[in-house]
Amino acid sequence: MVVKRTLTPAAVVDVAFGLVDEHGPDGLTLAAVAQACGVATPSLYKHVASLGELKTLVGVRVLEDMTEQFTAAVLGRAGDDAVTALMHAYRAYVAAHPKRYAAMPMDPMHDPVQKAAGTKLIGVLGATLRGYGLQGSAAIQAIRRLRVIVHGFASIESAGGFGLPEDLDETYDQLIQLYLASLRNES
Amino acid sequence: MVVKRTLTPAAVVDVAFGLVDEHGPDGLTLAAVAQACGVATPSLYKHVASLGELKTLVGVRVLEDMTEQFTAAVLGRAGDDAVTALMHAYRAYVAAHPKRYAAMPMDPMHDPVQKAAGTKLIGVLGATLRGYGLQGSAAIQAIRRLRVIVHGFASIESAGGFGLPEDLDETYDQLIQLYLASLRNES
DNA sequence: CGCGCTAAGCTAATGGCATTAGCCTTAGGG
DNA sequence: CCCTAAGGCTAATGCCATTAGCTTAGCGCG
Numbered sequence: 191m192v193v194k195r196t197l198t199p200a201a202v203v204d205v206a207f208g209l210v211d212e213h214g215p216d217g218l219t220l221a222a223v224a225q226a227c228g229v230a231t232p233s234l235y236k237h238v239a240s241l242g243e244l245k246t247l248v249g250v251r252v253l254e255d256m257t258e259q260f261t262a263a264v265l266g267r268a269g270d271d272a273v274t275a276l277m278h279a280y281r282a283y284v285a286a287h288p289k290r291y292a293a294m295p296m297d298p299m300h301d302p303v304q305k306a307a308g309t310k311l312i313g314v315l316g317a318t319l320r321g322y323g324l325q326g327s328a329a330i331q332a333i334r335r336l337r338v339i340v341h342g343f344a345s346i347e348s349a350g351g352f353g354l355p356e357d358l359d360e361t362y363d364q365l366i367q368l369y370l371a372s373l374r375n376e377s
Numbered sequence: 378m379v380v381k382r383t384l385t386p387a388a389v390v391d392v393a394f395g396l397v398d399e400h401g402p403d404g405l406t407l408a409a410v411a412q413a414c415g416v417a418t419p420s421l422y423k424h425v426a427s428l429g430e431l432k433t434l435v436g437v438r439v440l441e442d443m444t445e446q447f448t449a450a451v452l453g454r455a456g457d458d459a460v461t462a463l464m465h466a467y468r469a470y471v472a473a474h475p476k477r478y479a480a481m482p483m484d485p486m487h488d489p490v491q492k493a494a495g496t497k498l499i500g501v502l503g504a505t506l507r508g509y510g511l512q513g514s515a516a517i518q519a520i521r522r523l524r525v526i527v528h529g530f531a532s533i534e535s536a537g538g539f540g541l542p543e544d545l546d547e548t549y550d551q552l553i554q555l556y557l558a559s560l561r562n563e564s
Numbered sequence: 565c566g567c568g569c570t571a572a573g574c575t576a577a578t579g580g581c582a583t584t585a586g587c588c589t590t591a592g593g594g
Numbered sequence: 595c596c597c598t599a600a601g602g603c604t605a606a607t608g609c610c611a612t613t614a615g616c617t618t619a620g621c622g623c624g
Binding site for chain 2: 300330335338349350354371372
């Protein structure tokens with residue numbers, strides 16, 4: 191019987207990432223991962239400490255993926271143009287991968303494994319605001335306001351939380367304008 | 378042996394509501410509810426169809442509770458004063474009951490059981506904006522923007538998603554001002 | 565006053581899950 | 595060529611939801 195020695199921690203996370211995309215964070219089960227890997231469930235413990243750790247690692251993967259997408263969306267832009275592009279990219283990402291977004295850790299800074307990825311993602315937001323010359327506390331506040339708006343809208347939209355689907359583009363545009371106005375008042 | 382005939386569906390939901398407060402939505406288990414009720418697990422099926430249904434009912438309870446709190450916070454106020462009070466009440470509620478808030482259904486309109494409670498909660502938001510004379514679509518947009526900001530901030534804060542705890546009051550004040558400004562522009 | 569029906573409890577059993585323990589085999593380095 | 599450890603396996607445990615089927619107590623009706 192030919193034994194495949196190809197399974198690695200990274201490959202396991204890959205499979206888990208795909209399963210989360212299909213079935214959401216709660217659909218991520220070691221049994222399903224094992225089946226997709228063609229392996230018995232307990233064998234996974236040779237590569238991953240627990241289901242919890244696997245979820246943490248999938249969270250890192252999500253953060254990295256978002257960072258990559260948003261970096262690409264903002265590259266070569268500045269000022270209101272960059273902020274607008276970032277906000278649209280965020281919404282589009284969540285709309286395209288709602289289950290994946292649900293697996294994004296909300297508090298990456300409190301987990302040593304996720305901290306670096308979280309810092310990078312926040313860094314993209316900060317870099318997008320570079321042109322506004324915000325210093326210290328003002329910069330932190332601006333990033334926070336951006337996160338609130340962008341995550342608030344995307345999480346409600348992706349959960350189907352807006353009763354009427356129409357005019358959602360208009361709502362989001364208003365939020366973008368509202369945020370841009372707050373940047374103007376502060377700089 | 379004295380048999381208690383006191384268990385009702387409402388009582389089961391009461392107990393479940395309490396458990397969610399303590400251990401969060403994922404800590405809500407029929408086994409735990411049964412133990413807290415002093416009853417064997419399968420007995421719960423005489424009052425509740427499934428764990429899923431129980432979660433739905435707990436969600437309704439959360440919506441009703443929020444409606445009550447926010448109504449009280451806004452009563453006797455109008456205009457910017459009312460909006461400010463509502464936004465502070467929302468943040469305070471989530472801070473006081475983070476686990477409970479995590480059990481709030483994000484899409485109550487899609488569930489016939491939760492629809493009425495969801496409509497009432499949205500109604501409180503709408504009534505708070507009454508003084509601004511918004512009609513039709515403009516009113517809907519204003520309610521949506523309010524939800525986005527208030528839910529975005531509260532969900533990130535309650536998850537411990539803001540790295541630095543300090544200055545959060547300042548961030549929230551800025552968001553309130555930003556929202557009030559958007560109401561001024563539209564009326 | 566008693567008879568029976570039903571509501572509400574019970575135990576037993578099933579199947580899915582994560583996790584642990586302990587075994588076996590094989591690949592690869594000395 | 596051996597031997598060690600990595601990476602697979604099966605078996606077993608315990609928790610969970612859910613279903614089936616039994617039992618009993620209280621209530622309504624004759």
